[in-house]
Amino acid sequence: MTIPPRLRRALARLRRDILFIAAGVPLHLVSPLLFTWAGILLARTLAATSSNAPAILPAPLALLVVAGYGLTETQRWRFRALCGVDLPRLRFTEKKRQFGYNWLVGPLLGVLEALLLALAAAGLAAVLILVWIWAIPWQWRIEHPGYATRATLVTLLGLAALAAVPALAAGLVRLENIVGRAVLGVSWADELAQRVEDLTESRAGAVDAADAERRRIERDLHDGAQQRLVSLALNLGLAKATLTDLSPAAREAIEAAHREAKEAIEELNSLVRGLHPAVLDELGLDAALSGLAARAPLPVRLRVDLPERAGTAVEGVAYFVVSEALTNVAKHAREATRADVTVTRLGGILRVVIADDGMGGADPARGTGLRGLVQRVRSVDGTFWMSSPVGGPTMMSVELPCPM
Amino acid sequence: MPDVKRAVIAEDSVLLRIGLVKVVEMAGFEVAAEAGDAQGLLTAVAAHRPDVAVVDVRMPPDFTDEGVRAALAIRREWPATAVLLLSQYVEERYAADLLAANTGGVGYLLKQRVADVEEFIEALRRVAAGGTALDPQVVAQLLVRRASDPLERLTGREREVLALMAEGRSNAGIAAQLVVSESAVAKHINSILAKLDLPKADADHRRVLAVLHFLGVGG
Numbered sequence: 001m002t003i004p005p006r007l008r009r010a011l012a013r014l015r016r017d018i019l020f021i022a023a024g025v026p027l028h029l030v031s032p033l034l035f036t037w038a039g040i041l042l043a044r045t046l047a048a049t050s051s052n053a054p055a056i057l058p059a060p061l062a063l064l065v066v067a068g069y070g071l072t073e074t075q076r077w078r079f080r081a082l083c084g085v086d087l088p089r090l091r092f093t094e095k096k097r098q099f100g101y102n103w104l105v106g107p108l109l110g111v112l113e114a115l116l117l118a119l120a121a122a123g124l125a126a127v128l129i130l131v132w133i134w135a136i137p138w139q140w141r142i143e144h145p146g147y148a149t150r151a152t153l154v155t156l157l158g159l160a161a162l163a164a165v166p167a168l169a170a171g172l173v174r175l176e177n178i179v180g181r182a183v184l185g186v187s188w189a190d191e192l193a194q195r196v197e198d199l200t201e202s203r204a205g206a207v208d209a210a211d212a213e214r215r216r217i218e219r220d221l222h223d224g225a226q227q228r229l230v231s232l233a234l235n236l237g238l239a240k241a242t243l244t245d246l247s248p249a250a251r252e253a254i255e256a257a258h259r260e261a262k263e264a265i266e267e268l269n270s271l272v273r274g275l276h277p278a279v280l281d282e283l284g285l286d287a288a289l290s291g292l293a294a295r296a297p298l299p300v301r302l303r304v305d306l307p308e309r310a311g312t313a314v315e316g317v318a319y320f321v322v323s324e325a326l327t328n329v330a331k332h333a334r335e336a337t338r339a340d341v342t343v344t345r346l347g348g349i350l351r352v353v354i355a356d357d358g359m360g361g362a363d364p365a366r367g368t369g370l371r372g373l374v375q376r377v378r379s380v381d382g383t384f385w386m387s388s389p390v391g392g393p394t395m396m397s398v399e400l401p402c403p404m
Numbered sequence: 405m406p407d408v409k410r411a412v413i414a415e416d417s418v419l420l421r422i423g424l425v426k427v428v429e430m431a432g433f434e435v436a437a438e439a440g441d442a443q444g445l446l447t448a449v450a451a452h453r454p455d456v457a458v459v460d461v462r463m464p465p466d467f468t469d470e471g472v473r474a475a476l477a478i479r480r481e482w483p484a485t486a487v488l489l490l491s492q493y494v495e496e497r498y499a500a501d502l503l504a505a506n507t508g509g510v511g512y513l514l515k516q517r518v519a520d521v522e523e524f525i526e527a528l529r530r531v532a533a534g535g536t537a538l539d540p541q542v543v544a545q546l547l548v549r550r551a552s553d554p555l556e557r558l559t560g561r562e563r564e565v566l567a568l569m570a571e572g573r574s575n576a577g578i579a580a581q582l583v584v585s586e587s588a589v590a591k592h593i594n595s596i597l598a599k600l601d602l603p604k605a606d607a608d609h610r611r612v613l614a615v616l617h618f619l620g621v622g623g
Binding site for chain 1: 417419420422423424426427430462468469492493494495496497515516518519520521522541544545547548549
């Protein structure tokens with residue numbers, strides 16, 4: 001005989017529900033039993049009827065505390081193994097929820113579970129009443145139910161009870177899931193908070209990794225290409241200075257090579273400066289910014305007021321901001337004759353303000369320079385503000401959080 | 405015995421050290437010793453008492469400011485030895501430290517300046533003779549700090565002259581750089597000193613120090 005798949009699934013579900021409920025009864029009833037024990041001991045202590053009750057009383061109380069925590073883990077196992085629901089591991093500090101479930105909600109659920117199991121058992125017994133009637137020796141029977149009417153009625157009642165069991169069991173499992181998740185699970189807000197924490201952490205990791213990478217590239221360039229280029233330019237310079245009896249063409253070739261070597265050094269230097277200059281790590285923001293300001297093609301007034309060094313990530317972003325902003329001023333700010341860079345620290349905020357007296361009209365939505373700048377500011381949770389009305393002046397303010 | 409000036413070179417990159425030796429020899433110095441780190445430099449200076457030490461700032465073991473610290477130690481212990489520092493980047497605070505204790509005998513240039521051999525040789529000779537040689541970039545950074553008050557009164561040309569003075573150049577050097585006559589330079593300098601309220605001084609390096617002091621560096 002083959003069992004139809006629907007029935008097989010229903011039977012599997014019923015089996016799982018009954019197992020889940022049956023496992024719940026002892027777990028949920030541990031606490032009430034311990035409470036009862038403690039209550040009895042307390043009553044005896046108060047009534048002074050037992051001399052050793054006060055000595056034993058701490059035992060159930062201690063067990064209750066152990067149960068308050070320990071049962072949570074067991075319940076997690078029950079939900080995971082029998083329902084496939086993974087409740088999060090609760091922290092030790094979340095006492096309210098653990099004790100609330102194990103001491104109060106759990107026992108109520110335990111009563112429902114016991115009632116359901118009792119209903120199933122009673123139903124089974126009632127269905128089999130005719131078997132009892134025949135199988136049990138007559139002298140043990142309490143009374144003789146009428147074969148036709150009362151026994152049939154009991155059988156029907158039993159059948160009805162059994163028929164109700166699957167639905168009731170499924171309902172109870174659903175209820176347990178809702179209650180379990182509500183009390184032991186994680187709320188939406190907690191889940192989001194956790195997610196935000198994870199993302200913040202991983203983003204900080206990504207920012208740090210990018211910083212480390214920039215630093216590594218800087219060091220490699222310094223140790224390799226830069227030294228070689230300086231050496232090359234030096235040798236060409238020596239050739240230029242010492243070889244006096246060259247043909248004009250050869251002299252011209254050497255001079256051109258010398259010039260290009262020097263330009264290559266400059267280009268490489270400016271590339272490194274845009275990445276992560278060594279001075280930033282070694283001497284901090286103030287020193288690095290003065291180098292930037294001095295190189296700008298227009299006069300820059302620099303004011304840096306930092307009592308101590310900010311974090312490396314923040315220093316890197318602040319440096320990049322000024323670098324990009326000054327590049328932008330030089331490139332786009334029409335008729336700008338000067339720029340002001342001010343770096344101050346206000347509590348936990350590092351504030352960078354760059355202003356120029358050009359004709360304004362800058363738009364952060366256009367131009368990759370400004371967009372890259374905004375992205376890097378946001379990567380450390382900074383804020384960007386800009387005002388650039390047509391006709392000028394342009395002012396840009398960046399605030400970067402930096403822990404004290 | 406002809407009075408040949410002697411030099412010690414400290415540079416951790418072998419490639420550059422070879423080049424530096426050639427340039428220093430071309431400037432008429434005898435290279436008494438070469439070193440690859442700060443400790444080796446101090447030992448060499450103690451042993452040879454050279455007229456000038458050419459020192460890379462970034463050297464082993466930490467690759468930060470070993471050269472600056474060694475230079476300060478040399479100026480303190482052996483004041484007769486001038487120091488010319490070469491660096492990947494220049495930092496005006498280092499210049500301030502170097503110029504604070506002693507007058508003259510100090511140079512601070514970007515490493516890449518060695519490629520301009522003639523100019524570098526001139527700076528080296530100036531430093532060995534007790535003068536100063538500051539990189540234009542250092543001076544520019546000093547001006548960024550002092551971009552205010554009396555400096556605003558200077559004309560563009562006067563600013564150029566001031567920067568060249570701060571680098572440690574003589575009147576003739578400034579005149580050559582700007583392609584003007586020496587008397588024109590002298591006129592600019594008088595005007596600058598008057599506007600900045602600085603004392604007139606004849607010796608080049610005294611004047612340099614006055615300018616640097618005005619820019620917030622040195623004693």
